[in-house]
Amino acid sequence: MAQNGNKQVFSPWTDPSAKPLIQFKNVTKKFGEFVAIDDLSIDIFEREFFALLGPSGCGKTTLMRMLAGFETPTTGTILLSGQDISPIPPNKRAVNMMFQSYALFPHLSIWDNIAFGLRREGGSKDAIAARVEDMLRLTRLTKFARRKPHQISGGQRQRVALARSLAKAPKLLLLDEPLGALDKKLRQDTQFELMDIQEKTGTTFVIVTHDQEEAMTVASRVAVMDEGRMIQVDTPDRIYEAPNSVYVADFIGEVNIIQGSASQSGDTVDITFAEGQPTIRGTTDKKFANGEKIAFAIRPEKVSISAEKPDDMENALQGKILDIAYLGNISTYHVELPNGQIIKSQIANTRRISRRIFTWEDTVWVSFTDTAGILLKV
Amino acid sequence: MKRFTLIFIPYIWLAALFLVPFLIVVKISLSDTALAIPPYKPALDLAQGWAGLMAFLGDLDFENFTFLAEDDLYWKAYLSSLKIATISTILTLLIGYPIAYSMTRAAEEWRPTLLMLIILPFWTSFLIRVYSWMGILGQEGLLNQLLLWLHVISEPLKIMNTPTAVYIGIVYTYLPFLVLPIYAALDKLDDNLLEAAEDLGCSRFKAFWLVTIPLSMNGIVAGCFLVFIPALGEFVIPSLLGGSQTLMIGKVLWEEFFSNRDWPVASAVAVILLLILIIPIILFQRNQQKQRESEG
Ligand SMILES: Nc1ncnc2c1ncn2[C@@H]1O[C@H](COP(=O)(O)OP(=O)(O)OP(=O)(O)O)[C@@H](O)[C@H]1O
Numbered sequence: 001m002a003q004n005g006n007k008q009v010f011s012p013w014t015d016p017s018a019k020p021l022i023q024f025k026n027v028t029k030k031f032g033e034f035v036a037i038d039d040l041s042i043d044i045f046e047r048e049f050f051a052l053l054g055p056s057g058c059g060k061t062t063l064m065r066m067l068a069g070f071e072t073p074t075t076g077t078i079l080l081s082g083q084d085i086s087p088i089p090p091n092k093r094a095v096n097m098m099f100q101s102y103a104l105f106p107h108l109s110i111w112d113n114i115a116f117g118l119r120r121e122g123g124s125k126d127a128i129a130a131r132v133e134d135m136l137r138l139t140r141l142t143k144f145a146r147r148k149p150h151q152i153s154g155g156q157r158q159r160v161a162l163a164r165s166l167a168k169a170p171k172l173l174l175l176d177e178p179l180g181a182l183d184k185k186l187r188q189d190t191q192f193e194l195m196d197i198q199e200k201t202g203t204t205f206v207i208v209t210h211d212q213e214e215a216m217t218v219a220s221r222v223a224v225m226d227e228g229r230m231i232q233v234d235t236p237d238r239i240y241e242a243p244n245s246v247y248v249a250d251f252i253g254e255v256n257i258i259q260g261s262a263s264q265s266g267d268t269v270d271i272t273f274a275e276g277q278p279t280i281r282g283t284t285d286k287k288f289a290n291g292e293k294i295a296f297a298i299r300p301e302k303v304s305i306s307a308e309k310p311d312d313m314e315n316a317l318q319g320k321i322l323d324i325a326y327l328g329n330i331s332t333y334h335v336e337l338p339n340g341q342i343i344k345s346q347i348a349n350t351r352r353i354s355r356r357i358f359t360w361e362d363t364v365w366v367s368f369t370d371t372a373g374i375l376l377k378v
Numbered sequence: 379m380k381r382f383t384l385i386f387i388p389y390i391w392l393a394a395l396f397l398v399p400f401l402i403v404v405k406i407s408l409s410d411t412a413l414a415i416p417p418y419k420p421a422l423d424l425a426q427g428w429a430g431l432m433a434f435l436g437d438l439d440f441e442n443f444t445f446l447a448e449d450d451l452y453w454k455a456y457l458s459s460l461k462i463a464t465i466s467t468i469l470t471l472l473i474g475y476p477i478a479y480s481m482t483r484a485a486e487e488w489r490p491t492l493l494m495l496i497i498l499p500f501w502t503s504f505l506i507r508v509y510s511w512m513g514i515l516g517q518e519g520l521l522n523q524l525l526l527w528l529h530v531i532s533e534p535l536k537i538m539n540t541p542t543a544v545y546i547g548i549v550y551t552y553l554p555f556l557v558l559p560i561y562a563a564l565d566k567l568d569d570n571l572l573e574a575a576e577d578l579g580c581s582r583f584k585a586f587w588l589v590t591i592p593l594s595m596n597g598i599v600a601g602c603f604l605v606f607i608p609a610l611g612e613f614v615i616p617s618l619l620g621g622s623q624t625l626m627i628g629k630v631l632w633e634e635f636f637s638n639r640d641w642p643v644a645s646a647v648a649v650i651l652l653l654i655l656i657i658p659i660i661l662f663q664r665n666q667q668k669q670r671e672s673e674g
Pocket residue numbers: 031034036054055056057058059060061062063100
């Protein structure tokens with residue numbers, strides 16, 4: 001959602017004539033017998049802010065390392081601006097990488113770490129100094145310029161690594177969990193800085209993150225990976241609102257998954273999920289066979305909770321409040337249906353906690369419209 | 379209290395094994411030779427109390443040091459030792475660094491074996507190993523026979539009893555002392571650092587020069603001192619391999635002590651040798667300390 005508002009919508013991936021900056025073509029990477037990247041194809045476009053999301057060990061770093069030139073695909077090709085990059089060594093690629101482990105040079109000061117790449121380009125001393133100072137200011141490290149990496153905190157080290165990879169203003173910047181060690185405030189500031197840098201320099205970013213909110217904030221597109229494959233590549237809102245599988249729905253944000261059997265008529269589907277429970281009605285543009293096992297996924301914030309059965313909602317189920325998780329601005333209510341299914345509902349805390357209407361053991365109605373959820377094959 | 383003992387144990391150790399013997403050597407170096415057992419005087423007679431001690435101190439003088447300064451044999455021996463130790467340290471480094479480096483590049487499962495091979499020579503007596511070099515380097519030695527047989531040379535090379543033989547001996551003997559600390563330093567090196575250097579525009583070679591070398595510098599310095607310090611006072615290798623041509627202070631010291639039975643002069647030689655060594659030893663300690671700090 002980085003590119004909205006009054007600017008023209010940025011979506012080169014929908015434009016068939018747009019030339020991708022990076023193309024993975026059926027890339028497989030094996031370590032011995034282990035398949036780390038499995039027949040992966042993806043196009044990444046210039047000026048994109050491409051976020052990789054996925055569980056630990058799914059191959060995010062491996063993907064980055066192939067782009068930077070430290071691993072070669074076992075099969076398949078990677079193109080950068082239409083050129084096969086496999087014969088180009090890392091130091092000749094217009095790509096910089098921020099390492100997950102930071103990889104700061106322990107024998108060099110922060111200043112010299114940041115200047116390292118610039119010196120290799122052979123610019124003038126003054127130009128290098130000016131650039132380093134800029135980077136220090138950007139990452140708020142000016143005070144620490146003379147220190148060695150072991151004399152600063154983990155978060156500061158992370159910022160040095162970021163500054164060092166940004167310094168050369170590469171065409172493609174690979175950030176492997178760049179902000180994980182920062183506190184929330186600094187992380188948000190840095191996210192906006194990154195977006196700002198990207199806006200100014202037109203650099204293409206590929207960023208690995210474990211923080212979904214971060215991916216949602218900064219990314220033009222998000223790729224959800226699992227076991228070396230891309231499960232879904234889409235804009236953040238599509239990933240969130242229209243996940244293509246239970247895996248993606250479950251991986252991104254919180255979700256209620258209700259499994260049942262389908263009976264479709266037109267674009268409405270009724271799902272029978274438990275004895276003695278009303279069916280759930282949803283809408284879809286997909287086709288399901290009658291009696292097919294399907295999953296109904298609905299985000300907790302789209303489920304409302306009330307004491308009386310609402311009459312304006314297509315779906316209403318009665319249950320008992322099992323638990324309330326207070327998160328400050330919102331609360332998550334865990335409502336147990338008679339069949340044991342738990343439905344989570346998120347409500348904004350517009351009142352003080354002491355004036356909350358519902359409490360533990362209350363019998364309530366959870367309700368949602370027929371368009372609020374999404375139907376997925378299992 | 380615990381802290382106190384912890385600090386003092388090494389000092390007691392140092393005092394017992396270094397300081398006390400050193401003071402005895404200093405005392406002997408200030409004495410005069412005598413036909414006696416031990417072969418020097420004055421002897422400290424504590425039975426006479428204070429007066430005895432004063433008489434003893436009055437008899438000590440710097441005569442032996444003046445003698446050393448005046449006879450240029452000693453100066454030449456010191457200088458020649460410094461030269462031989464320096465050159466052999468450099469040679470050992472040139473051979474040892476690539477060995478240590480290739481050991482860290484070897485497959486993980488091979489490293490313990492390679493390390494073992496480096497340490498293996500220590501299982502045989504040092505003297506036997508030096509003697510076997512005599513068999514290799516001699517006029518009729520294995521090396522000459524091999525080269526003659528390969529027609530690389532037409533006449534046997536004269537290596538034995540030359541400085542070359544001494545260099546070979548020292549490099550061979552002290553190589554493990556240099557390889558091990560460098561290996562330890564290189565082993566700790568994070569491969570990501572080299573990748574980061576390449577990523578930032580370095581060629582492989584440049585990355586080696588800008589990252590690997592500086593980050594193994596502590597190992598290099600430690601290894602070099604571990605070669606240089608004992609090589610400076612070395613006497614077995616020059617006596618067995620160097621013949622009369624090579625002048626080394628260790629050999630001079632040995633001869634003063636055992637052939638001339640001039641303990642006071644031998645002690646004076648040893649005291650000066652130690653003073654020469656103190657500079658590199660202090661530098662070595664400083665390097666170790668710096669290393670500990672940068673790891674802290
Ligand atoms: N050099 C290697 N040799 C063998 N296996 C490797 C190697 N590098 C990575 N792997 C394996 O490949 C898989 C993917 O690793 P990768 O580092 O890409 O994961 P990741 O998605 O970055 O995980 P994380 O989020 O924990 O950083 C892992 O199972 C890992 O064990």
